[in-house]
Amino acid sequence: MTYDAVLLVSFGGPEAPYEVLPFMEQVTAGRGIPRERLEEVSQHYRLFDGRSPINDQNRTLRAALEAELAAQGDALPVYWGNRNSAPWLESELRRMQADGVERALCLVTSAYASYSGCRQYREDLARAADAVGPGAPQLDKVRAYYNHPGFLEPQADLIHAALDELPEEARAGARMVFTTHSIPRTMSRHSDYEVEHHEACRLVMAAFPGRAWELVYNSRSGPPEVPWLTPDVNDHLTDLAAAGCPGVVVVPIGFVSDHLEVVYDLDIEARATAAGLGLPFARAGTVGTDPRFVAGLAELVRERHAGAPQRALGTRGPNWDACPVDCCRVPGQEERPTVASAPPPTRRGAPTAPADGREPSS
Template identity: 50%
Template sequence: MAISTDDDALAPYDAVLLLSFGGPEAPDEVMPFLRRVTAGRDIPEERLQEVATHYHHFGGRSPINDQNRALLEALQAEIAARGSRIPVLWGNRNSDPFVVDTLRAARAEGLLRLCTVVTSAYSSYSGCRQYREDLAAATEELGVAAADFVIDKIRPYALHPGFVAVNTERLVATVEGLDDLDPATTRLLFVTHSVPEAMDDTSGPGDGDGNLYVEQHLRTAALVTQGLAERSGVTLEQELVFCSRSGSPRTPWLEPDVNDRIEELAGEGVRTVVLAPIGFVSDHMEVVNDLDREARETAERVGVRFARVPTAGTHPLFVEALVDLVHERAAEAREEVVIPAQADAGDVRPSICASGCCPNLRAAKPALCGRD
């Protein structure tokens, strides 16, 4: 990738925007948060109350915002270390700081060209296009104040070498920390957030192929498993499982559920399960509740040893990868020739999404950073 000779290493950008899901930080914020998350999806109130208990088990505070504060600080330090003076901003989809408020403040400070980093590595409606819809809705709410904004985003990064490397390193450390590990009775479970089957079917380029959400996870899992074998000499049988299903029971979602699979594996003679949550970039609620609490309890109940691999978090390899992607996007914006780094020979997703990519299946909405 060519290096800019401009005064700022990330020209033409004025700022980097860290865009995330958000979460409650106090008990009285839990239900309003869940209602925002599920707006328009006809989720019964009793189901929301049930999900709220997950948050109240942790004092009504999701860990995600604290983790994003730490990631923001790490990104700012890495960007500065590479010679850029631009700030890193932070906005959320469903909780304070809301992205519209972040953009309003940016506009007031004259920060008009932004490069967006989303805290989701994979291609899907909820992991990519919905964030682009959030940006479009925020600029629409700002009205004329948004007229001068130019907002770009980095490409999906599940197969970026840095993301694969940090997940590999986390897995190697976890496996090497297990005493008396017997690969023959150990199963490596790569875990991600379940989504409706229809969302996976339409994830990807919009040309009818689809299923890119699952495909990217399978590719990432294969690369991480290969890295484990190369670095530690341990070869484990692995598979992809899912957690955090929600919505109508009549709607097919991706399976198997991690708890169901742990129970099945116990009956098949598996004695250790290693859970690697490659579908998440930090230890937020789906990880600390659905895996560290519920899946661990399932393993204990069926007599299976349980180990959970940490997520990428603020590991230097992950932070460096995200800043690499921002530099890559800046070079694209300067119309320089860019050869994207990729850990797999598979499809490199574009930073400007194609028309029809990962569509909104409930209602057509405008989205930034794409061709539709």
């Protein structure tokens, strides 16, 4: 199946101080978060002059992806729309419609399955297409890419670079602390979110045989009585320090760029926790616009647009292209239309592990 364009889909963020509180209200609409809590979290943005880094990162990623697609022989235009801030998805779909785009492939800046990282984006896209009305581009979404080599292979280099930042005496015994965004346990139980993260960590750690690691969580929000995934990264650092750990490398495996939940929650909060504990701390970078990641995203597009081979590390194989109808639903939540839904497909065959024990690539 061929496409006229690619739509990069992301979370969004404020770009000026006056946008911060309206952005927070947009993100939390319908969740009953007290205004004082929104104002408290808004202060995180003010430490960065009221401007989230995420939109600039997506501008750079959009340009890099468009150039990579052209270099691979598919000169598709790449548009960009956000869930929670300009450029809004509806506005971008109208622009695509005016440009004559009839069918677009959507690439979300989330590598994993979950309600908030996949299904909600598909709901947002369906809502935006409905608002545009007849003639809106038909939209499909690329598969989850948590185990794609373009996402995972740069991670080992990023960890090596972070290890070099630790004091020499802390490097040999340093712990790898992988972290991702916490989500409610109810949401996690109805998706492969935890399974996929553990698999991604395991695959990356093949480059560091014998070194200890854990997966922890950051950026918890919501009412305290609602269970979310734990342990929190700060609690875990406290436990490691108490156990005599010589140092840590915190690896934001759940994120593709250094946006606010990385630079505040990890570079400021977690780093301060470690400093207070006397625990040597380094933070690995995110894949951002690493050429291997950008090339991997282009491969994901070309799988669907040009029939390029599918690649995935590990034994789970590539994820499905069309999500099952009930994929990543939250029980009790109102049913909403989505794009790229289909009857439950069969997951593609998993590759067989080579005899020498290396992680395979299909």
